[in-house]
Amino acid sequence: MAGAGRGCQKIRGSQIRDVLDTKHSVLFDCDGVIWNGEKAVAGATEVVSLLKKQGKNVFFVTNNCTRPRENYVQKFSRLGFTDVAQEEIFSSAYCSAVYLRDVAKVQGKVFVIGGHGVYKELREAGVPFVEGEADDPGMTIVDCPLDSDIKAVLVGYDDKLTFLKLAKACCYLQNDDCLFLATDPDPWHPLREGRVTPGSGSLTAALETATGRKATVIGKPSCFMFECIASQFGVDPTNSLMVGDRLETDILFGANCGMDTMLTLTGVSTLEEAQAYKDDQAPEKKIYVPDYVVDTIADFLPVIEDNE
The missing domain is CATH 3.40.50.1000 (HAD superfamily/HAD-like)
Known part of the structure; x- marks a missing residue:
């Protein structure tokens, strides 16, 4: 065992x-x-x-949703890894797109709190989404437009988070039929010189508090990332080793x-x-x-x- x-x-x-x-x-x-x-x-x-x-x-499983997989390939190459293929990389952004397309089969748009990595993977998976676009500076949740076709809210790392984005997500999640997903639960990430930045889990926690709902987590420690690997490569967990920090x-x-x-x-x-x-x-x-x-x-x- x-x-x-x-x-x-x-x-x-x-x-x-x-x-x-x-x-x-x-x-x-x-x-x-x-x-x-x-x-x-x-x-x-x-x-x-x-x-x-x-x-x-050999597979690479990361909760970091800031890059699409093609950018991870570029980083591997830049750091001297010569034989890492895109299909060996399973990020929380990629797996979130797979979940929305193949499991949830969402019929409508996804409201995204996130960034380029999430946007790119959703676009490549053919999942329609709203980017949490910039609103007029004076606009508030009282008078901003809301999209009637939002069927899911996906929360990832967003270093351009605004209060209005959070408020919009809260409004969409008032509908019990609107899915609530998080790319990952990481509370924070280490930076240089001892500094840290809040992670996706911190943003998700704010919405969970505001809505009284719990997000479905796609990345680690959820098993869905491994299920993606197993379905594509037939990997058996009993003869697999997970190495992490x-x-x-x-x-x-x-x-x-x-x-x-x-x-x-x-x-x-x-x-x-x-x-x-x-x-x-x-x-x-x-x-x-x-x-x-x-x-x-x-x-x-x-x-x-x-x-x-």
């Missing part, structure tokens, strides 16, 4: 080899695992390339989907936080405990180079 015991075991060398030998697919989070900002994690390009050469399926999203996502999980310490969560979840007496906290911990995915290198 995937995750049996969830031991928070710090592993290296032959222990990493033993784990990888049982896995056909490896899923990586991006921010904090593959790169930090515009700098690849040391050894990450070699790890991805060698895993692929050894016949592993955030306990409450990446590790919980892997556990929810039945995968073994590995925390890498190059991003948000720490070994001490993982250990605290393990030591907590509350059973519901155990699902945040990773099966394995490595300092960095560069720890894979000696193992997979030996197998060449």
